[in-house]
Amino acid sequence: MAFSRHTEDNLWTLIAAPTVWAFHFLLSYVVAAVECAPNSDIFEPIGGTRLLVAGITVIALVAIGFVLWRSIREWRYHGGGYRHNEDTDLDRERFLEFSTVLLAALSFVGVIFVAMPALTIWDCR
Template sequence: MAGRKKIVPPGEAPRVIDQGSVWILVAAPSIWAAHFLLSYWVAAIWCAKLGRGTPLAEPRWIIAGLGVLCIAAIVGLAALAIRRYGGVFVIFEEITESSERARDRFVGHVALLLCVLSAAAIVFTVIPGMVLGQC
């Protein structure tokens, strides 16, 4: 009996990012990765179509707007990590207790740190678009 999985009725299935789900750990870095790809695709397509020496004024604002949207989504994930999982922004916190609540706090802590790291990565992805003036 110990090796069998509990069958959950369809109405009680957990949401994608819910208590006990590890998807919240993957969400923020995935948002950064999507922003990274979209930013460089926009710049590459812009420069390929219009040629070398073309000003990057228009794609600059597209990349910055995308960055703002992605950071807003990451802030929402950070709020979820704090509210639902009890994540705190304490770097040297030891979680040695082996209980379900301690595991949830650990997931919240890691998710919150990944949100901060992903938001910083998005800012560093936007910087080249703001600094470079032309293709």
């Protein structure tokens, strides 16, 4: 029984990176809201919250990076290219792989932009 390093892509692999981005967005802003919502001292540093958001960000970037690396590897294995206009299983596979590459890259940048406010703002002002 031979094992292949290549897998078939489907809609689950396509939405994996945007889902991680969405959960990162949700967790980052919930953590910040829990810290800043009491509004008792808006000038108090939020160092612990910033570290937690940084940790969540690193985990999200690693997960999205894995999806991106895997989809690039699969896309290149099938020849790369940008034209997927045939009605074949291979063209559908290549289309899903390239779409996953684009969505994962967008999600990677999105996670960085979501984390920027929490990592650059020192208090709840």
